[in-house]
Amino acid sequence: MGFPSHTMLQFALLAVLITSKSLLLAAGSPALSTDKEALISFRSHISMEPSKSNPLSTWSQTLSPCNWTGVRCNKLGKRVVELDLAGFGLKGSISPLIGNLSFLRSLKLENNQFMGTLPDQLGNLFRLRVLNISFNKIEGVILPSISRCVELNILDMKQNEISGRIPKELGNLTNLQVLNLGQNHLSGEIPSSIANISSLTVLNLGTNTLGGMIPCDMARLQNMKRLDLTINNFTGTVPSPIYNMSSLSYLALASNDLWGRIPSNVGVTLPNLLGFNFCFNKFTGTIPGSLHNLTNIQMIRMAHNLLHGTVPPGLDNLPELQMYNVGFNKIVNSGENGLDFLSLLTNSTHLNFLAIDGNLLEGVIPDSVGNFSKALVKLYMGGNRIHGRIPASIGRLSSLALLNLSDNSISGEIPKEIGQLEGLLMLGLAGNNISGKIPTSIGNLKNLLEVDLSGNELEGNIPSSFGNFKKLLSLDLSSNKLNGSIPKEILNLPSLSTHLKLSKNFLTGPLPQEIGSLDSVVTIDLSDNHLSETIPDSIGNCKSLEELVMAKNLFSGRIPHALGALKGLVTLDISSNKLSGPIPGDLKNLQALQLVNLSFNNLEGEVPTGGIFNNMSRVHLEGNPKLCFTSACEKSRDHLSRVILLCIITISLILAICFTISLLLYLRKSKVQITATSESFVRRQHQMVSYDELRVATGNFNKENLIGNGSFGSVYKGYLRDGIPVAVKVLNLCTTGSWKSFLAECAALRNVRHRNLIKLITSCSSVDNKNKDFLALVYEFMSNGSLEDWITGKRRHANGHGLNLLDRLNVAIDVASVLNYLHHESETQVVHCDMKPSNILLDDEMIAKVGDFGLAKLLINISTNQASLSSTHALKGSIGYIPPEYGLGEQPSVVGDVYSYGITLLELFTGKRPTHESFTRDLSLKKWVQMAFPDNVEQVLDPDLVPDKDSLCHDDQIIAPEAQLDCFIAVFGVGLSCTMDSPNGRINSREVVCKLKSIRDNLLKPQPEKKMEMEKYP
Structure with a gap:
C-alpha cells in the first residue's frame, strides 16, 4: 500500500530540516570552542589576590562558557555575545585572543586594574556595540583598528593612562553614540573626522592635554546631548x-584658556540645557540672563572668569537648580539691599552648592538665607564687601558642611545658632570685624575639620568646649583680642595636623604641658601674646612640627633640649622673650632647619658650631650680649680663670682665719642637747624649700601643672630655681592622717636608697599666703610618665611602638629589685601597700622607679622599739591589686606586696587591667591567665607584643619567636606564683628577681644561626 504524495512531501521536508539543524549544530560547536579558548586565554592573563574570592571560579573547562560568570551567549547558546566583568577587581593584561570573540557585541571591563596596552585585535570585533574599559590602568595609545568595529555605539576608556593623539580613524565609527576618552593623557587637536559621527550623543574628552581651537565642524553633531571638554x-x-547645538543637555568647557563673551541668548539657542560649566577660563561680559529662564537647569558654573555687571533677575525661576557658582569674577550689586537677589534662591529646593565669593558684592546678608534648601551643603560668600551681622537664621541650614564668610566687613557677634549646624566640617569667618566672645555652642560642632576665626575683634577666653573637636585638622584664632590662658582641652586634639595659630592675642599664663599631645601638627604659632614661665619639655613630642613660632612673649628659663628631637623642624622663632642659659647644642643636628631666630633674650655661653650655625645669615642672635663665639669665649675664659684663681686664694685665707677663730670659740662652749619634735625632725633631713619657692615653681599651683591626685593631696609639675623639673606633692591637711602620711614618707625615704626608688629631693613645712599650715614633698620628675600610661597606649616611643618584650622584662626586673631591697636588704623593712602600674614611673632612660604620686602608702617599722608609722588608708590598697588576706583583716605584709606585684606583672604582659569589664563573676585576670597557661599563653598576650615576635632583636641578633614564647610562659609562671591565694604559697621578692633575671639571660642567650647580616639591614 503506498503513501499519498503530500505525505511523502512532508517527510522529505522534515528530513531536510533535521539535516539542516544537524549541520547547524555541527557548525556551532566548533565556534563555541573557539570562544571558549579565547576566554580561557583571557583568564590566563588575570591574577587574583589570594585573600579575595575568585569571581571567575565558574570558568571551568567542564562547563559551557554560557554558564560562566559575566558571560552571555546568544539565544541558540552557540556564540558569546557579551562579556561583562565590570568592578571585579581583576588584575593583569587583556589577552590578544579577545579578538577571536567575533560575535561579541558588548565588552565591559571598567573598574578593574587592567594594565599594559590595548591589543590591536580589538579591531576584529566588528559587531561590537559597547566598549567600556574605563577606570583601569591601560597605557599606550588609542588604536586606529578600533574603527573596524563598525557597529560600535559606546566607546568608554576614561581614567586610564592612554596617551598620544586621538586617531582620525575614529571618524569611521558612524554608529557611535557615546565616546568617552576623558581623564587620560591625550594631546594634540580634536580630529575633524569626529564630526562624521552623526549619531554621537555624548562626547567626553575632559581631563587631557588636548589643545588648539575647538573645531567648528563639531556643530554638525546635531544629536549631541553631552559635550565635555574640561x-x-x-x-x-x-x-x-x-x-546652536540645540540637543545639548550638558555643555562643559571648564579649565581651558577660552575667552570672549558668552552669548546673552545662550538659554534660547540651547533650550535643553541641564548643566552649563564654563568656569576657569577668561570669559568676559555679563552673566547671560537667558540661563535663568531655563526652568529645568540643574547646574550653572561660571566661576573664575572676568565677568562683570550684576546678577540678572530670574533666579526664582529655577526650581531644579542644584549648583550656582559665579564666584571669583567682578560681579557687583551695591547698596544696603545688594544681596537681596539671594532671597530668590529660596525657590530652588534642591540647591546644594552656592558660591558668590570673590566678587564686589555689597549689602547685608538677608535673614531669608535660613530658608535656603535644606539640602544646601556648601555656602561660599567670602571675599566681598558684605557688612552687617550674620543672621541667626543661618542655624536652620541643617545639612551645611562648609560655611565661608571670610574677608568681608561683617560685624556683631557670632550667633550661637551656628552651634546647630552639627554637620559642619569647615567654618571660615576670618578677616571681618566680628566682636564679642566666641560662643561655647560652637563646641557642639564635633565634626569640624577646619576653624578659621582669625583677623577679627573677638575677646574673652578660648572656650574649653573646643576640646570636642576630635576630628579637627587646623585651628586659627590669630589676630584677635582673646585673653586668659590656653585651655589644655584644645591641646588634647591629636587629630590637629595642619596648624594651630593663636598669635597676636592677649593670652597669658604658662604653655600647658599638653602641647606635647599635638604629635601630628605641622605649624604652631603662639607669637605676640603674654605667655610666661618655661617652655615645656613636652614640646619635643610634636614630632611632625615644621614651624614653631613663639616670639614676643614672656617665656623664661632655658631653651628646652627637647627641641633637638624635632627632626623635621624648618623654622624656629622664639625671639623677644626672657629666655636664659645656653643655646642647646642639639639644634645643630636638625638637618631640615632653615631659620633660627633667638634674638632679644638673655642667652649666654658659646654659640654652637655646625649645622645651621655654619650659615649665620639664617641665624638671628642679636640682643643677647652674653653670647659669644668660640674664639671670643676662649679669651673670656682665660681672663675669668685668672680672676677665679685670685678669688680662690683670697677666700681660702679668709676661711682659714675664720675657722681658727670659730674653733677657739667652740672649745669654750659646752655641748647643748637639742630636743626635736616630729616636725623639726623632718626639717633636719633635707634642705627645705619655702612655700613661695614652690608657689613660683608650680605657677601658683596652676591646675594646668596638675599631674596627679591622691587621698592625701595633689601632685604638680614645677621647676626649682636651678631649672630642675620636679614633682611637688601638696598634702591636704583637711584629710585625717595627712601629717602621719607626711612623716611616714619622709621617714621611709630617709632610711632607704635605691636606684629604682623615686628620689625625695626636699620637703616643705610652712604656712601659705593665707597663714594656713602647708606641707609638701618634692620628688624628682619622671619624664616618661607612669607604667599605666604605657600599658594603656597613652604613651608610645617616637616610632609609634609601645613597650616590647625586653622593655617590659626590664621594667619587671626594676620593680622586683626595689621590692627585694625594701623587703630584705634595707636597714628598715618597708612594705608598700599599693603596688600597681600607676605608681611605677619611668625616667628618661626608661628605668622604672617605684613612687607615690597619690595613692601609694608606705608602712615603716623605724626600729623594733618604735611603733609603725602608717596611714590607715594604705591598708586598703587599690581594687584589683589587694591581696585576699587584707580583706580578712590581716595586716600589711611583704607577701601582700608580692601579690600586688604579681597582678601588676600579669597586667604588664596581657595589657588588661584586673578591673577590665570582661572580668565578671568568678573570672579574674589571674584566672584568665591561669586557663591559658602554659599551652595557650599567646591568646592572652598584649596585642602590642604580637607584631614584635618576628622582628625583636638585641645586639644585632634576632631573638627567635620560640625563645620569646618560652619567655612569655616563664614570666606568666612567675606572675601566677606571686598571686597564690595562700600567703604561704607565694614566692618572695628575692626569688622573683632571680627568676626574672634568669628568664632574661635565657632570652638573650647568643644564637649564632640567627645572627643578623648588618649589610642587609642598614
Whole structure:
C-alpha cells in the first residue's frame, strides 16, 4: 500500500530540516570552542589576590562558557555575545585572543586594574556595540583598528593612562553614540573626522592635554546631548555654531584658556540645557540672563572668569537648580539691599552648592538665607564687601558642611545658632570685624575639620568646649583680642595636623604641658601674646612640627633640649622673650632647619658650631650680649680663670682665719642637747624649700601643672630655681592622717636608697599666703610618665611602638629589685601597700622607679622599739591589686606586696587591667591567665607584643619567636606564683628577681644561626 504524495512531501521536508539543524549544530560547536579558548586565554592573563574570592571560579573547562560568570551567549547558546566583568577587581593584561570573540557585541571591563596596552585585535570585533574599559590602568595609545568595529555605539576608556593623539580613524565609527576618552593623557587637536559621527550623543574628552581651537565642524553633531571638554588646553573663542547645538543637555568647557563673551541668548539657542560649566577660563561680559529662564537647569558654573555687571533677575525661576557658582569674577550689586537677589534662591529646593565669593558684592546678608534648601551643603560668600551681622537664621541650614564668610566687613557677634549646624566640617569667618566672645555652642560642632576665626575683634577666653573637636585638622584664632590662658582641652586634639595659630592675642599664663599631645601638627604659632614661665619639655613630642613660632612673649628659663628631637623642624622663632642659659647644642643636628631666630633674650655661653650655625645669615642672635663665639669665649675664659684663681686664694685665707677663730670659740662652749619634735625632725633631713619657692615653681599651683591626685593631696609639675623639673606633692591637711602620711614618707625615704626608688629631693613645712599650715614633698620628675600610661597606649616611643618584650622584662626586673631591697636588704623593712602600674614611673632612660604620686602608702617599722608609722588608708590598697588576706583583716605584709606585684606583672604582659569589664563573676585576670597557661599563653598576650615576635632583636641578633614564647610562659609562671591565694604559697621578692633575671639571660642567650647580616639591614 503506498503513501499519498503530500505525505511523502512532508517527510522529505522534515528530513531536510533535521539535516539542516544537524549541520547547524555541527557548525556551532566548533565556534563555541573557539570562544571558549579565547576566554580561557583571557583568564590566563588575570591574577587574583589570594585573600579575595575568585569571581571567575565558574570558568571551568567542564562547563559551557554560557554558564560562566559575566558571560552571555546568544539565544541558540552557540556564540558569546557579551562579556561583562565590570568592578571585579581583576588584575593583569587583556589577552590578544579577545579578538577571536567575533560575535561579541558588548565588552565591559571598567573598574578593574587592567594594565599594559590595548591589543590591536580589538579591531576584529566588528559587531561590537559597547566598549567600556574605563577606570583601569591601560597605557599606550588609542588604536586606529578600533574603527573596524563598525557597529560600535559606546566607546568608554576614561581614567586610564592612554596617551598620544586621538586617531582620525575614529571618524569611521558612524554608529557611535557615546565616546568617552576623558581623564587620560591625550594631546594634540580634536580630529575633524569626529564630526562624521552623526549619531554621537555624548562626547567626553575632559581631563587631557588636548589643545588648539575647538573645531567648528563639531556643530554638525546635531544629536549631541553631552559635550565635555574640561581641563584641556583649548584656546581662542568658542565656535558660535556650538551654541546652536540645540540637543545639548550638558555643555562643559571648564579649565581651558577660552575667552570672549558668552552669548546673552545662550538659554534660547540651547533650550535643553541641564548643566552649563564654563568656569576657569577668561570669559568676559555679563552673566547671560537667558540661563535663568531655563526652568529645568540643574547646574550653572561660571566661576573664575572676568565677568562683570550684576546678577540678572530670574533666579526664582529655577526650581531644579542644584549648583550656582559665579564666584571669583567682578560681579557687583551695591547698596544696603545688594544681596537681596539671594532671597530668590529660596525657590530652588534642591540647591546644594552656592558660591558668590570673590566678587564686589555689597549689602547685608538677608535673614531669608535660613530658608535656603535644606539640602544646601556648601555656602561660599567670602571675599566681598558684605557688612552687617550674620543672621541667626543661618542655624536652620541643617545639612551645611562648609560655611565661608571670610574677608568681608561683617560685624556683631557670632550667633550661637551656628552651634546647630552639627554637620559642619569647615567654618571660615576670618578677616571681618566680628566682636564679642566666641560662643561655647560652637563646641557642639564635633565634626569640624577646619576653624578659621582669625583677623577679627573677638575677646574673652578660648572656650574649653573646643576640646570636642576630635576630628579637627587646623585651628586659627590669630589676630584677635582673646585673653586668659590656653585651655589644655584644645591641646588634647591629636587629630590637629595642619596648624594651630593663636598669635597676636592677649593670652597669658604658662604653655600647658599638653602641647606635647599635638604629635601630628605641622605649624604652631603662639607669637605676640603674654605667655610666661618655661617652655615645656613636652614640646619635643610634636614630632611632625615644621614651624614653631613663639616670639614676643614672656617665656623664661632655658631653651628646652627637647627641641633637638624635632627632626623635621624648618623654622624656629622664639625671639623677644626672657629666655636664659645656653643655646642647646642639639639644634645643630636638625638637618631640615632653615631659620633660627633667638634674638632679644638673655642667652649666654658659646654659640654652637655646625649645622645651621655654619650659615649665620639664617641665624638671628642679636640682643643677647652674653653670647659669644668660640674664639671670643676662649679669651673670656682665660681672663675669668685668672680672676677665679685670685678669688680662690683670697677666700681660702679668709676661711682659714675664720675657722681658727670659730674653733677657739667652740672649745669654750659646752655641748647643748637639742630636743626635736616630729616636725623639726623632718626639717633636719633635707634642705627645705619655702612655700613661695614652690608657689613660683608650680605657677601658683596652676591646675594646668596638675599631674596627679591622691587621698592625701595633689601632685604638680614645677621647676626649682636651678631649672630642675620636679614633682611637688601638696598634702591636704583637711584629710585625717595627712601629717602621719607626711612623716611616714619622709621617714621611709630617709632610711632607704635605691636606684629604682623615686628620689625625695626636699620637703616643705610652712604656712601659705593665707597663714594656713602647708606641707609638701618634692620628688624628682619622671619624664616618661607612669607604667599605666604605657600599658594603656597613652604613651608610645617616637616610632609609634609601645613597650616590647625586653622593655617590659626590664621594667619587671626594676620593680622586683626595689621590692627585694625594701623587703630584705634595707636597714628598715618597708612594705608598700599599693603596688600597681600607676605608681611605677619611668625616667628618661626608661628605668622604672617605684613612687607615690597619690595613692601609694608606705608602712615603716623605724626600729623594733618604735611603733609603725602608717596611714590607715594604705591598708586598703587599690581594687584589683589587694591581696585576699587584707580583706580578712590581716595586716600589711611583704607577701601582700608580692601579690600586688604579681597582678601588676600579669597586667604588664596581657595589657588588661584586673578591673577590665570582661572580668565578671568568678573570672579574674589571674584566672584568665591561669586557663591559658602554659599551652595557650599567646591568646592572652598584649596585642602590642604580637607584631614584635618576628622582628625583636638585641645586639644585632634576632631573638627567635620560640625563645620569646618560652619567655612569655616563664614570666606568666612567675606572675601566677606571686598571686597564690595562700600567703604561704607565694614566692618572695628575692626569688622573683632571680627568676626574672634568669628568664632574661635565657632570652638573650647568643644564637649564632640567627645572627643578623648588618649589610642587609642598614
